[in-house]
Amino acid sequence: MRVPATLIAGAILSTFFLVVALASFIWTPHDVAALNISDKLQAPSATYWLGTDHFGRDTLSMLMVGARTSLAVAIVAVGIGIVIGVPLGLVAAATRGSLLDEIIMRGNDLVFAFPSLVIAILITAVFGPSAVNAILAIGIFNIPVFARVTRGGALSLWTLDYILAARVAGKGKARISIEHVLPNILNLLIVQGTIQFSLGILAEAALSYIGLGAQPPTPSWGRMLSEAQTMIYSAPRLAMWPGLAIVAMVLGLNLMGDGLRDLTDPRLRRERG
Amino acid sequence: MIRCEDLSVSIHGEAILREVSIDIAPGKVTGLVGESGSGKSMSALAIMGLLPRGAEVSGRVMMGDENLLDTPERRMCDIRGNRIGMIFQEPMTALNPVKTIGDQVAETLIVHGKASRAEAREIAAEKLTRVGLPPDRFPLSRFPHELSGGQRQRVAIATAIALSPELLIADEPTTALDVTTQAQILDLLNELVDELGMSLLLITHDLAVVAGMADHVAVMKEGEIVEAGATEPLFRAMEHPYTKRLFAATAHQPERRPLPPEDPILDLTDVVREYPGPRKGVFGRGDPFRAVNAVSFQLHAGESLGLVGESGCGKSTLTRAILGLDPVQGGEIRAFDHRVGPDFPNALRSGIQVVFQDPYASFNPRWRVERLVAEPFHLMPAPPADRRERVAQVLEDVGLNPDAMDRYIHEFSGGQRQRIAIARALITRPDLIVLDEAVSALDVSIRAQILDLISDLQAEHKLSYIFISHDLSVVRAVTDRVMVMKAGEIVEAGVTQTVFDAPQHPYTRQLIAATPRIPEDWQEAKHA
Numbered sequence: 001m002r003v004p005a006t007l008i009a010g011a012i013l014s015t016f017f018l019v020v021a022l023a024s025f026i027w028t029p030h031d032v033a034a035l036n037i038s039d040k041l042q043a044p045s046a047t048y049w050l051g052t053d054h055f056g057r058d059t060l061s062m063l064m065v066g067a068r069t070s071l072a073v074a075i076v077a078v079g080i081g082i083v084i085g086v087p088l089g090l091v092a093a094a095t096r097g098s099l100l101d102e103i104i105m106r107g108n109d110l111v112f113a114f115p116s117l118v119i120a121i122l123i124t125a126v127f128g129p130s131a132v133n134a135i136l137a138i139g140i141f142n143i144p145v146f147a148r149v150t151r152g153g154a155l156s157l158w159t160l161d162y163i164l165a166a167r168v169a170g171k172g173k174a175r176i177s178i179e180h181v182l183p184n185i186l187n188l189l190i191v192q193g194t195i196q197f198s199l200g201i202l203a204e205a206a207l208s209y210i211g212l213g214a215q216p217p218t219p220s221w222g223r224m225l226s227e228a229q230t231m232i233y234s235a236p237r238l239a240m241w242p243g244l245a246i247v248a249m250v251l252g253l254n255l256m257g258d259g260l261r262d263l264t265d266p267r268l269r270r271e272r273g
Numbered sequence: 274m275i276r277c278e279d280l281s282v283s284i285h286g287e288a289i290l291r292e293v294s295i296d297i298a299p300g301k302v303t304g305l306v307g308e309s310g311s312g313k314s315m316s317a318l319a320i321m322g323l324l325p326r327g328a329e330v331s332g333r334v335m336m337g338d339e340n341l342l343d344t345p346e347r348r349m350c351d352i353r354g355n356r357i358g359m360i361f362q363e364p365m366t367a368l369n370p371v372k373t374i375g376d377q378v379a380e381t382l383i384v385h386g387k388a389s390r391a392e393a394r395e396i397a398a399e400k401l402t403r404v405g406l407p408p409d410r411f412p413l414s415r416f417p418h419e420l421s422g423g424q425r426q427r428v429a430i431a432t433a434i435a436l437s438p439e440l441l442i443a444d445e446p447t448t449a450l451d452v453t454t455q456a457q458i459l460d461l462l463n464e465l466v467d468e469l470g471m472s473l474l475l476i477t478h479d480l481a482v483v484a485g486m487a488d489h490v491a492v493m494k495e496g497e498i499v500e501a502g503a504t505e506p507l508f509r510a511m512e513h514p515y516t517k518r519l520f521a522a523t524a525h526q527p528e529r530r531p532l533p534p535e536d537p538i539l540d541l542t543d544v545v546r547e548y549p550g551p552r553k554g555v556f557g558r559g560d561p562f563r564a565v566n567a568v569s570f571q572l573h574a575g576e577s578l579g580l581v582g583e584s585g586c587g588k589s590t591l592t593r594a595i596l597g598l599d600p601v602q603g604g605e606i607r608a609f610d611h612r613v614g615p616d617f618p619n620a621l622r623s624g625i626q627v628v629f630q631d632p633y634a635s636f637n638p639r640w641r642v643e644r645l646v647a648e649p650f651h652l653m654p655a656p657p658a659d660r661r662e663r664v665a666q667v668l669e670d671v672g673l674n675p676d677a678m679d680r681y682i683h684e685f686s687g688g689q690r691q692r693i694a695i696a697r698a699l700i701t702r703p704d705l706i707v708l709d710e711a712v713s714a715l716d717v718s719i720r721a722q723i724l725d726l727i728s729d730l731q732a733e734h735k736l737s738y739i740f741i742s743h744d745l746s747v748v749r750a751v752t753d754r755v756m757v758m759k760a761g762e763i764v765e766a767g768v769t770q771t772v773f774d775a776p777q778h779p780y781t782r783q784l785i786a787a788t789p790r791i792p793e794d795w796q797e798a799k800h801a
Contacts, residue, residue, distance in 0.1 A: 160634045161629040161630075161631055161634045161635040162634065162635050162636050162637050164593075164598070164627075164629065165627070165629065165635060165636075165648065165694075165697065166648060167596075167598055168596050168598070168622070168625075168626060168627050168649070169648045169649040169650075169651045169652060170619040170622050170623075170649075170651050170652040171648075171651055179637075180637050183637075183639045184637065184638070184639060
């Protein structure tokens, strides 16, 4: 079977950022917390590969640690969506047409109906700006996404004969959901997961940009952008680097999601022959 | 009309068709018979120039003095739908669900620039009337989902004949339809051939359909035509061993040892199964739909009971009730001195197992065969210690190598999968197996083998069967008693032979009359 080119490109980009984020735990070119006013607004050089900002902090180091922040927020937010959303979707599919199904799915509709970023701003404004509150705010809006994808995929499986065979074998709905349904919708969840992941990174950047995400001194791409904004004419590269990082990472994850979908969708697989 | 000469097709180097030569005579019906994978449909696609990507073609497809294989795509677009029409097996997916039937028929005319929009709709109304869907009863504004399978196939036919093509290719046009609907569609095709003077290439797996319809027959096997000729002489002579085998498999009658009737193991009295009616408003519901109405029968140990009926008659609903998956709304199902229902004890559930129709949807693709076959062990308080041995044993019982248990289901063919499904049903040593259209999706030769297996197992394990099918010939071959079901009720029941030889109820007579068969006197030579 041929691996789609989008998947390879996406995987390379995403892995690159993952490696950079992990590397930042053990090594960064400079200390991101160290202010070095004498070296402020330096152009890229041998010492500061990507230059420094108005406090003299090394841009590359901040980008590396910022990748860590972005990934951490997105991973936990997607995790919240999966851990709560998938079981809800499985229960809704197993009891389709019942009152419970209605309650779960209408609850989802309710959450969907709110403009997610605005509510995230509200949550972080009420409970105080912090990385944890940003994660919660983004995570809550992932729940209905995963619940819907799960229910949709599960519903079509519930009509298949092997589910009926499992019922004839005396298995209950919970057991069938875990043994038969979940493994067969895993591909849907992986694809949705990558897409939600990239949306999570965007949302985190947006929240940090308006100062409601990770708080200083923790570096974050969104805040680097907002701090660079005032110097957009004198030092445009300060806005360019975090901007590029966000674009590249979201692009990589989206490509990977597309590629995974192509790879796992049997209909598309057949067309490729 | 169209002549294929040494048509060969290979896809990614694998030969699909080998030097196929067919003559499709003008105004005649040519039958193309073969089992799945024999290359029947691929031949049709080659004629239409619709082969999948990666296909390499050689030979010639002559239409008049034009070789369709050399014809540029633009010109082929003019030919398709205009001079050659095509209808497919699955009426559910052959129509566009978001377009009205009038628009779909008119589309062919408009695409080929043969009529203005208004004229096209007029012609569409005319063609739909011709295929039995007059606009006063079936307005052009109907959508496909508002029609039954047979009616959709009529729309597909109307679309195909909109421009009065010289050739109509029908690829398994009636396989997805009930017998009575099949008979009507075949009659319609026959009339159209006579009326319009067009040729019909009828592709089917069913020898009996070809016998009743075709002037010429070609039998295909593994991409080659093994035998071809005028229908009647071909059936009388059957020179090629494959044709003989195919024929024998169609009429296959497994050997059955009658068991002395014993105690009833399953007892249904006035069973009623209703579905909640459609929602009306926020809380209201319409009248419930009664899918099974006052059904009563008994099944004895070691007996095979047939249940015959067309789609939507309630067969599957009844099956689910017997399996204790759904509650009944009236009457009672008793098995092993217990009431069957959703709270039927697991220990007794292991006595009733089931085999489904679709060998491809019957198994979780992510499990190995061992785990699949052993799934019903869940009914026991604890899985037996010799689980692997018992799986190996049942796999052997159904004629598979026990090594199969470490493989995944996609490695098996349809027939093998159905054997695995039977193994799964056998593993708890049940008394009753419900065979829900268990051989309907299989090729005739595989079907014959599975039928043999089923009757061998019955003798060996003293099984009772409920054999549900829409195929009368199969039911006739393997059951002791038969029940005919229509609209949720059993309209006739009795000893199989008696019911088939002297049907009492008009519906049973209609069913039997609609079943295509090969004329008796064509077969004399073979029985001698």
